Amino acid sequence: MLAHRQRGVSIIEAMIVLTVLVILLVGAVPTGREWLANSRIRAASESMLAGLQLARAEALKRNTAVEFVLDAVPAASWVVRVAATGEELQRRAAGEGTSDVTLAVTPGGATRISFDGLGRRTANVDASAPIDRVDLDLPATVLPPEKTRDLRLQVSLGGQVVLCDPNVTAASDVRRCP
Numbered sequence: 001m002l003a004h005r006q007r008g009v010s011i012i013e014a015m016i017v018l019t020v021l022v023i024l025l026v027g028a029v030p031t032g033r034e035w036l037a038n039s040r041i042r043a044a045s046e047s048m049l050a051g052l053q054l055a056r057a058e059a060l061k062r063n064t065a066v067e068f069v070l071d072a073v074p075a076a077s078w079v080v081r082v083a084a085t086g087e088e089l090q091r092r093a094a095g096e097g098t099s100d101v102t103l104a105v106t107p108g109g110a111t112r113i114s115f116d117g118l119g120r121r122t123a124n125v126d127a128s129a130p131i132d133r134v135d136l137d138l139p140a141t142v143l144p145p146e147k148t149r150d151l152r153l154q155v156s157l158g159g160q161v162v163l164c165d166p167n168v169t170a171a172s173d174v175r176r177c178p
Contacts (some may be wrong), residue, residue: 044101045151059115067114104135119159
């Protein structure tokens with residue numbers, strides 16, 4: 001007598017697999033949402049970091065003052081231009097996914113920073129206060145504050161631009177702000 005071999009899966013096996021998948025997805029959705037939200041902060045901060053570094057490099061290359069001008073609305077849009085002539089070197093409009101990132105500029109109301117021919121921070125042509133730092137975050141309506149990974153851009157008097165995490169306090173952690 002030949003033995004009958006079963007092929008395929010039973011309805012019970014299919015339901016077990018489906019249940020396990022649903023449990024995994026329910027657990028992954030909140031984590032994925034946080035990751036996506038925090039990647040928006042990272043994208044906006046890296047764009048601004050690139051703009052600040054470009055302004056400093058162009059000031060060195062051209063041996064003249066170059067400014068980075070920040071437009072907080074829409075969030076994270078900026079322009080790099082020659083301070084004396086206004087010649088635009090590069091512009092970055094607010095990118096997709098970064099429009100809800102909030103910026104807190106220190107000192108309040110500052111919109112630009114200038115670098116001289118030696119790459120140091122210098123007085124702005126319009127005599128406005130230069131940007132010292134920019135804190136990037138998301139509104140609480142997007143993600144609760146304890147779930148966001150805030151970032152900070154700091155510019156030293158020597159022109160060094162640093163991207164750091166303002167919530168890190170351990171002295172040995174390289175993500176800590178100076």
